[in-house]
Amino acid sequence: MTVPFDAVTFQDWMRGIQAGMEADMSAFLPAATVVPAKLHEAMRYALLGGGKRVRPLLVHAAGALTGADAQALSRAAAAVEMIHAYSLVHDDMPCMDDDDLRRGKPTVHVAYDEATALLVGDALQSQAFTVLAGAEGIPPARLLAMVRLLADAAGSGGMCGGQAIDLDSVGLALTLEQLERMHQLKTGALLRASVVLGALAGKDLSASELEALHAYSRAIGLAFQVVDDVLDATADSATLGKTAGKDAADNKPTYVSILGLDESVALAEQLRRDAHAALGAFGDGALRLRELADLIVQRKA
Amino acid sequence: MTVPFDAVTFQDWMRGIQAGMEADMSAFLPAATVVPAKLHEAMRYALLGGGKRVRPLLVHAAGALTGADAQALSRAAAAVEMIHAYSLVHDDMPCMDDDDLRRGKPTVHVAYDEATALLVGDALQSQAFTVLAGAEGIPPARLLAMVRLLADAAGSGGMCGGQAIDLDSVGLALTLEQLERMHQLKTGALLRASVVLGALAGKDLSASELEALHAYSRAIGLAFQVVDDVLDATADSATLGKTAGKDAADNKPTYVSILGLDESVALAEQLRRDAHAALGAFGDGALRLRELADLIVQRKA
Numbered sequence: 001m002t003v004p005f006d007a008v009t010f011q012d013w014m015r016g017i018q019a020g021m022e023a024d025m026s027a028f029l030p031a032a033t034v035v036p037a038k039l040h041e042a043m044r045y046a047l048l049g050g051g052k053r054v055r056p057l058l059v060h061a062a063g064a065l066t067g068a069d070a071q072a073l074s075r076a077a078a079a080v081e082m083i084h085a086y087s088l089v090h091d092d093m094p095c096m097d098d099d100d101l102r103r104g105k106p107t108v109h110v111a112y113d114e115a116t117a118l119l120v121g122d123a124l125q126s127q128a129f130t131v132l133a134g135a136e137g138i139p140p141a142r143l144l145a146m147v148r149l150l151a152d153a154a155g156s157g158g159m160c161g162g163q164a165i166d167l168d169s170v171g172l173a174l175t176l177e178q179l180e181r182m183h184q185l186k187t188g189a190l191l192r193a194s195v196v197l198g199a200l201a202g203k204d205l206s207a208s209e210l211e212a213l214h215a216y217s218r219a220i221g222l223a224f225q226v227v228d229d230v231l232d233a234t235a236d237s238a239t240l241g242k243t244a245g246k247d248a249a250d251n252k253p254t255y256v257s258i259l260g261l262d263e264s265v266a267l268a269e270q271l272r273r274d275a276h277a278a279l280g281a282f283g284d285g286a287l288r289l290r291e292l293a294d295l296i297v298q299r300k301a
Numbered sequence: 302m303t304v305p306f307d308a309v310t311f312q313d314w315m316r317g318i319q320a321g322m323e324a325d326m327s328a329f330l331p332a333a334t335v336v337p338a339k340l341h342e343a344m345r346y347a348l349l350g351g352g353k354r355v356r357p358l359l360v361h362a363a364g365a366l367t368g369a370d371a372q373a374l375s376r377a378a379a380a381v382e383m384i385h386a387y388s389l390v391h392d393d394m395p396c397m398d399d400d401d402l403r404r405g406k407p408t409v410h411v412a413y414d415e416a417t418a419l420l421v422g423d424a425l426q427s428q429a430f431t432v433l434a435g436a437e438g439i440p441p442a443r444l445l446a447m448v449r450l451l452a453d454a455a456g457s458g459g460m461c462g463g464q465a466i467d468l469d470s471v472g473l474a475l476t477l478e479q480l481e482r483m484h485q486l487k488t489g490a491l492l493r494a495s496v497v498l499g500a501l502a503g504k505d506l507s508a509s510e511l512e513a514l515h516a517y518s519r520a521i522g523l524a525f526q527v528v529d530d531v532l533d534a535t536a537d538s539a540t541l542g543k544t545a546g547k548d549a550a551d552n553k554p555t556y557v558s559i560l561g562l563d564e565s566v567a568l569a570e571q572l573r574r575d576a577h578a579a580l581g582a583f584g585d586g587a588l589r590l591r592e593l594a595d596l597i598v599q600r601k602a
Contacts, residue, residue, distance in 0.1 A: 030457060039457055039465035090423060093396075095415035114396035115468050118419070119461050122391060122426065126456030129430050133448040140441035147434040147448055155427030156331060156340055160420050164340035167416050 010291040014057060021056045022048060024074045025081065028131045042112045042120045043127070047085045050103040050241075054224070054296065055080045055190060059198035061288035062213065066202025069137035076146065076197045079132035083154045084190060086124035089117050091163065097246070104241035125154070138201055146200050153193035162186025166252070174253040180222060187228075188221030195220075195289075208281070215278035216289060223271035224296050229254040230264050231301065239301050272297040311592040315358060322357045323349060325375045326382065329432045343413045343421045344428070348386045351404040351542075355525070355597065356381045356491060360499035362589035363514065367503025370438035377447065377498045380433035384455045385491055387425035390418050392464065398547070405542035426455070439502055447501050454494035463487025467553070475554040481523060488529075489522030496521075496590075509582070516579035517590060524572035525597050530555040531565050532602065540602050573598040 008016070025047055032041040056077035063073040092099040092107040093114060100110050109117035133147055152158055162185025169182060195217040199205055205213070232247050233256045247254045255264040275293035279286040309317065326348055333342040357378035364374040393400040393408040394415060401411050410418035434448055453459055463486025470483060496518040500506055506514070533548050534557045548555045556565040576594035580587040 036457070036462050036465040036469065038469065039462060043457060086423075090419055093419065095394075095419060116465070118391055118394065118396060119457075119465050119468075121423070122387075122455075123457040123461035125423065125426050126452045126459075126461065129452035130449055130456060133445050133452060140445050143445060144434050144441050144448075147445075148431055151427045151430035151434065154423075155431060156337070156344060156420075156424040158427075160424035160427065161337050161340060164337040164417070164420050167420075168337065168339065 010288070010295075013288060014295075017057055017060050018053050020074070021053050021077060021081065025078045028075070028078050028082075029127065038112070038116065039119055039123065042108055042116050043124055045105075045111060046089050046108050046120050047082060047124065050105070051081075051085075052299070052301075053081065054292070055084055055194040057292055057295075058191065058194035058217075058220075058289075059201075061292055062195045062198030063201050064198075064288055065213075065282060065285045066199050066205060068198065068202030072135045072137045072201045073198060075131050075135040076201055077194075079128040079150060080190060080194050080197060082124045082128035082131065083150065083159070086121040086128070087154075087159055087163070087190075089124070090121040093117055096163075096167070097250070099243055099246065101237065101243050102241065104238075128154075135201075142200060146197055149193055149196060149200070153189040158185055158189030158193075159187075162189065169253055171251050172253065174258070176258055179253055179255065179258060183225040184218070184221060187225050188218065191221040191224060192217040212278050212281055216275050216293070219271045219275040219278060220293050220296050223268050223275065223293070226255045226264055226268045226271065227297055227299065229256045230261065230268065231299075232256075233261060235301060241301065268297045311589070311596075314589060315596075318358055318361050319354050321375070322354050322378060322382065326379045329376070329379050329383075330428065339413070339417065340420055340424065343409055343417050344425055346406075346412060347390050347409050347421050348383060348425065351406070352382075352386075353600070353602075354382065355593070356385055356495040358593055358596075359492065359495035359518075359521075359590075360502075362593055363496045363499030364502050365499075365589055366514075366583060366586045367500050367506060369499065369503030373436045373438045373502045374499060376432050376436040377502055378495075380429040380451060381491060381495050381498060383425045383429035383432065384451065384460070387422040387429070388455075388460055388464070388491075390425070391422040394418055397464075397468070398551070400544055400547065402538065402544050403542070405539075429455075436502075443501060447498055450494055450497060450501070454490040459486055459490030459494075460488075463490065470554055472552050473554065475559070477559055480554055480556065480559060484526040485519070485522060488526050489519065492522040492525060493518040513579050513582055517576050517594070520572045520576040520579060521594050521597050524569050524576065524594070527556045527565055527569045527572065528598055528600065530557045531562065531569065532600075533557075534562060536602065542602065569598045 029044055029047065030040045032044055034040050059077035059080060060073050088102060089108045091097050092102055093109050100107055108120055129147065132150060135143055154160065162182055165182040166186055195213055199213055232245065237243050259267065272293050276290055279289055330345055330348065331341045333345055335341050360378035360381060361374050389403060390409045392398050393403055394410050401408055409421055430448065433451060436444055463483055466483045467487055496514055500514055533546065538544050560568065573594050577591055580590055
């Protein structure tokens with residue numbers, strides 16, 4: 001699906017991407033009637049019907065910079081979102097964060113059972129690579145680089161590694177630097193990968209342009225987590241669609257616990273400005289990326 | 302690593318592959334000192350130091366048929382074994398089979414903890430795609446097809462799907478046909494993928510040759526499970542390196558519970574002959590594949 005880039009407001013563009021992603025991701029999953037039906041139904045429950053789709057929005061916004069094919073972007077975006085969705089399903093399980101509520105609905109292990117939740121996450125990760133490796137309109141060598149990028153961002157040097165550090169940090173007094181390193185893996189790796197995957201799906205960027213995108217994605221990756229911590233401390237569960245105040249209750253180190261609330265809000269704003277500054281050389285082509293930096297910092301849930 | 306194909310006995314060839322795989326897989330994982338160290342140590346614990354390496358042996362044996370590059374085969378073999386190892390880690394967890402013993406050692410969630418076991422499995426799956434997509438000496442479009450093949454074999458239409466059907470079958474009286482369908486997904490999909498991945502890593506096969514390989518891999522995939530059921534009913538835990546008699550205790554349908562012991566043994570032998578027959582057109586090039594069919598059926602653990 002594609003939405004003309006310059007003809008619509010950010011809100012319309014975002015809603016267009018979100019609706020298109022919902023349809024695309026539904027098509028990229030087996031129907032709920034395909035055997036094993038319960039597993040497929042639960043995979044659809046975990047992936048579809050909600051979520052801000054920040055990562056797909058980043059993929060599409062970065063792809064707009066490089067003139068990427070809309071169908072290829074849709075597969076890259078769905079693959080990233082499947083990795084993200086699987087990580088939420090596993091993180092919510094009793095042996096991890098033990099959370100009952102996600103996007104305003106019972107978590108997968110509550111709605112189904114733990115064994116199903118485990119398999120849903122496992123199968124969504126596999127499906128991400130099925131979907132990405134099946135993209136057309138991207139030269140095969142480039143697409144292989146994208147597969148490696150997604151796998152690296154998901155694995156022990158990325159998202160899973162950050163989650164492991166997070167688990168080991170409960171009850172510890174992390175420094176700001178340690179907290180940042182953890183989040184640059186736990187949530188940052190996949191957010192950065194979203195931007196780079198979107199860009200790679202189109203025409204080549206120069207080394208300095210790629211570095212600018214990396215700087216942008218590091219800033220918004222960190223900003224995303226700072227704002228998450230601020231919202232966890234200030235919003236209610238109904239607004240968040242997940243259990244609020246959980247980090248403090250779990251004795252987890254957060255930006256708010258280390259910096260305090262006001263400084264955390266100021267840091268997020270600084271990172272938003274850093275993200276804008278990084279995009280300076282791109283001009284109008286980076287409009288949606290700038291607007292996404294604003295969204296990430298100014299969101300209320 | 303490579304072992305001359307026709308100069309050594311099967312035992313020496315097998316031990317050469319096993320030793321080479323151990324070294325290669327160690328190199329394909331981050332060192333146990335790399336942060337997060339506990340996760341990397343646990344990933345190495347799950348993957349290294351044992352196992353029959355049936356899937357890597359199949360990859361190498363099939364690659365010998367098509368003259369595949371040894372380094373490319375090593376990556377394909379390691380990727381398949383990482384998927385297999387992750388599935389064992391997750392299957393052993395309390396919410397699935399709840400098993401304490403694997404390859405004669407405490408399972409990962411016992412040796413570490415449940416959260417680590419969950420992440421070990423997740424990160425091993427990612428690492429499999431990192432390793433496979435990084436193979437050299439294979440044309441990119443072919444390598445992408447191999448990535449899709451592995452992802453499909455691992456996902457809800459393959460291994461995870463079979464596991465889901467298995468979970469839903471506890472206490473049910475399956476027909477032989479239903480049992481076969483479950484196992485063709487649960488263990489068969491990855492065994493079949495091993496054979497096809499190895500073959501795809503080399504020169505093109507004709508359609509009839511590919512069909513012969515599919516017939517071979519269907520036969521050995523099923524034989525593997527029939528023999529597993531026979532061993533579960535007849536061998537002791539020390540020999541198996543895992544808890545014996547578990548299927549009966551868990552009230553799971555097995556070939557032995559449906560066919561009886563003698564008929565199960567006869568079925569395995571028939572499947573061994575089917576596997577040999579499927580390879581007829583290949584001549585000497587399929588020597589190791591024939592020997593692996595024998596190994597799968599005649600193993601004692």
